[in-house]
Amino acid sequence: MDILKDLGELAIGSRLRRLSDQMMNDVKAIYKNFGIDFNPKWFPVFYTLVKHEKLAIMELSEQLNITHPAVIKLAKELQKEGYIDSEKDTEDRRKRYLKLSEKGRALLPELELAWKDMAKGGYDLLQNKQNNLLHAIQEVEYALREKSFFHHIKEARIERMLKAIKIVDYDPKYADEFKKINYNWIEKYFKVEQADIEALDGHQEKILNKGGYIYFAMYENEIAGTCALIKYSDERYELAKMGVKDKFKGIQIGKKLGLTVIAKVRALGGKVLFLESNKSLKPALNLYTRLGFKEIPMIGGSVSDYERADIKMEIRF
Amino acid sequence: MDILKDLGELAIGSRLRRLSDQMMNDVKAIYKNFGIDFNPKWFPVFYTLVKHEKLAIMELSEQLNITHPAVIKLAKELQKEGYIDSEKDTEDRRKRYLKLSEKGRALLPELELAWKDMAKGGYDLLQNKQNNLLHAIQEVEYALREKSFFHHIKEARIERMLKAIKIVDYDPKYADEFKKINYNWIEKYFKVEQADIEALDGHQEKILNKGGYIYFAMYENEIAGTCALIKYSDERYELAKMGVKDKFKGIQIGKKLGLTVIAKVRALGGKVLFLESNKSLKPALNLYTRLGFKEIPMIGGSVSDYERADIKMEIRF
DNA sequence: ATTATTTACGTTACTAGTTACATAATAATA
């Protein structure tokens, strides 16, 4: 019975570790069986020094993808065994070069035979399989360089949550959430202005009664975010009061709300959808740009009702 | 630059470990990012308890393929966090059952969502590759159950050494080796008898001059083993004085020597090749059987020259 | 020329497991 096996992707880390431990142990036993006084953990450092004559601690650390304290520890053990020597760099007095000693070089022929056997044994073990472990690792390592496991998981989460997000129309029972979410971000980054109070506390009169809309993003039974569409005329609309709760940040709820508003304006036959914002709100501005908004000059025409507004954007239909 | 990559089978253990560490670290970061107070190393124990209600330490250890001290440590931490409870078995007072606590069960829905995301993220990472890592591990784990890595390597070594073993004819310069190898095993397992001294010290007269042969197995420039073919008549031959040096044991040098002797008897037109041995020498008797020798009764006919002889075998041509 | 930053190496404390051993309870056996 092996639970890890049945857990698939969830336990991949543990299984890799288990397999690694098992194989390393066998290699340890092999050196002993062959009568060679050599610890398999020394192999990477030792082998690299065979190939490179002399190398500094950091150079080894980089080549082997292990931390420098690990290199230092291994070097200490190898020096204790007498397999390597170390010498100071003459130019850079911080640097210390490691190289094989006489004794190390004397051990080499014997080691090389053992390595040959291990390579052959490993080859026999890994060959003739449907999926080659070595190549599989290669491919995964490569894929991880493109996008980390962390990133993969985050994307899976975003996808899952986004799929569960539903945009719903205004309902008086959500009125408090509309106010709370907006007061929250306004107080966090700026200060509440008169126009905010009018639009939020007076949203029925100032937004809805004037032919505007308020939308909510629902995740299961919880409000995750909101935004308003304010009507100025049959041609002219404003996207405003968009906010997303902290715990739902980063899963593109804003995008979903924005697309809803844009679709609505299009359906209403509007000609312009504009918005006002502040240049310090980088993620928001990125979103607006991705939604298709273009920056337009603030000066000339109407001046904003909001002190914090220092950028204006619009979409023309 | 990544040396491990270029080392193929030789560094497979280190690479597995490195990949494992990397993925485990990412999982750690994911729990943190999701705001869940959960350490990935708890996962196997926790998950198994989700599936099994209650389990004893040893039961977990067996299911997860980790040692019981590891289970105890994990259980301690999980108990400290309050995620599991433990209770004594009423019948067997040694046993202690672990089970999820209230708090553990309360955490479960949140964890399950995270696990879902991890499984999906892992799936996306591992899918659409030429070689599927999960399947590759599966296959290797399976193959290792049939024959361990240790065994694979040993076989590679045996194959390599056996290929390099050459059987050579008698030469006076090897006379001492013939004596030494044989006195060694005789003294180790039995005691030297008069007949031994005659056959070994007097091999020229007693074996070679009577139409017999002495063969040596050479590994590079070293004698690895030896055996003699004694002639009694044109029909009747004896295989005797077979010995292999300790450091060459286990690579089937005896088989190679035996086959040489059998071929020689066949070429000489002999009718019987017999040998005498001792029942305690199990590996030798196995070899003789594999070479085609059959046991024959000791009583009747000639009595052996050797006290230690308690079994007689022969091949008839 | 002085100061700040980076690099190279070293040390300490931690992590997640292992092996080896100890102890008590239970089961098997003479």
Place this chain on the structure above:
DNA sequence: TATTATTATGTAACTAGTAACGTAAATAAT
């Protein structure tokens, strides 16, 4: 029934690495 073996759990010491921090030397910036 007394003794022996086995099982379940626990503890201590070790392993092979990491992260975090410190120090000195070298390099870059002001």
